[in-house]
Amino acid sequence: MTMIEPELSSSVGTATRPTVLMCRPDHFTVRYRINPWMHPQLPTDTGLAVRQWEQLYRTYLDLGYQVHLIDPAPGLPDMVYAANGGFTMDGIAYGARFQYPQRAPEGPLYLEWLAAHGFRPHQAVEVNEGEGDFLPVGDVILAxxxxxxxxxxxxxxxxxxxxxxxxxxxxxxxxxxxxxxVAVLQPAGGPGAIAYLPQAFDEASRTVLAERFPEAIHVGVEDAGVLGLNSFSDGHNVVIAAAAKDFERQLRDRGYVPHPVDLSELLLGGGGVKCCTLELRK
Structure with missing residues (x-):
């Protein structure tokens, strides 16, 4: 369990300096199928997954983020998707309780790490998959x-x-x-900017999103289909999937600075930039 203290990059400007938790994909493979992206019959390359993950890790350091690492556990190939491990805000860690038994052991490991690093732990009663489904934007938590x-x-x-x-x-x-x-483009407490794929939601949810975020970026299915929305923003810089070309253009048009990263191997498990990133908010 390591913390790297980075130097502040000049590209950050007025952006925030998030603190995040990540997990190296040393045990990454696709052994089972719990989402449409996963095909156990197809080969995966753990070494390539590690190299691509290290590109994301280095990008965060270059942007001035504080990056903590949790030790990967053998037999838990999806532990690399740290965002699912819990949800933190106001110094509280709300633990994950996974739907599928293959990932169930990850919840206690992440909650133990968070408790050991100064968060007040709350063991969840209800099924939830952490920051995979909970995203703070402005003064509200999207769930x-x-x-x-x-x-x-x-x-x-x-x-x-x-x-x-x-x-x-x-x-x-x-x-x-x-x-x-959904991609949150402004950190919690900010003005509340997002990008999203309207087709991913039912009609009632689309109506709510349109009312709450009238200036939101609408991303097309092609870019969402490479998990382009599975991105991480500090309010100015946005780390995105390298294949999400039109979303990259849309971000530039709005004044953001995109940082494309290729995580194509980890996409085989159904995850991207944000999936690999659990933000630590105290």
Missing amino acids: GTGFRSSLASHDELRAVFGREVLSLRLVDPRFYHLDTA
């Missing part, structure tokens, strides 16, 4: 349901954090976590 996190977990989230939680229902199995269909 996804439909495939992984239960609607009841949204009530638990409200009780734990005392904040407004906006429930959104996902309807396309390719976008099974909220962070595959």
Whole structure:
């Protein structure tokens, strides 16, 4: 378990300096199928996954982020997707409780790490997959349901954090976590800018998003289909999938600075930039 203290990059400008938790994909492979992206019959290259992950890791350091690492555990190939390991805000860590048994051991490992690093742990009662489905934007927490996190977990989230939680229902199995269909472009407490794929949501959720975020970027299916929305922003710099070319253009048009990263090997497990990134908020 390591923390790297980075130097501040001149490209950051007025951006925030997030603190994030990551996990090296030393044990990455696709052994089972719990989302449409996973095909166990196809080969995976663990070494390539590690090299691509290291590019993301180095990008964060170059942007001035503080990066912590949790030790990967043998037998848990999806532990690299750190965002699913919990949700942190106000110094509290809300633990993940995974829907599928293959990932269940990850929740306690992440919650133990967070408790050891100064967060007040809250063991979840309801099924939830952490920051994969919970995204703070402005003064509200966007919360996804439909495939992984239960609607009841949204009530638990409200009780734990005392904040407004906006429930959104996902309807396309390719976008099974909220962070595959929504990109938060401004950090919590900011003006609340997002990008999203409208088709990933039911009609009621699309209406809510349109009302709450009238200036949001609408991303096309092609870019969302390479998990382009599974990105990480500090409010100025946005780290995105290298294949999401039109989203990159849209970000530049809005004044953001995109940083494309190729995580094509980790995409075979159904994850991208944001999936590999758990933000630590105290």
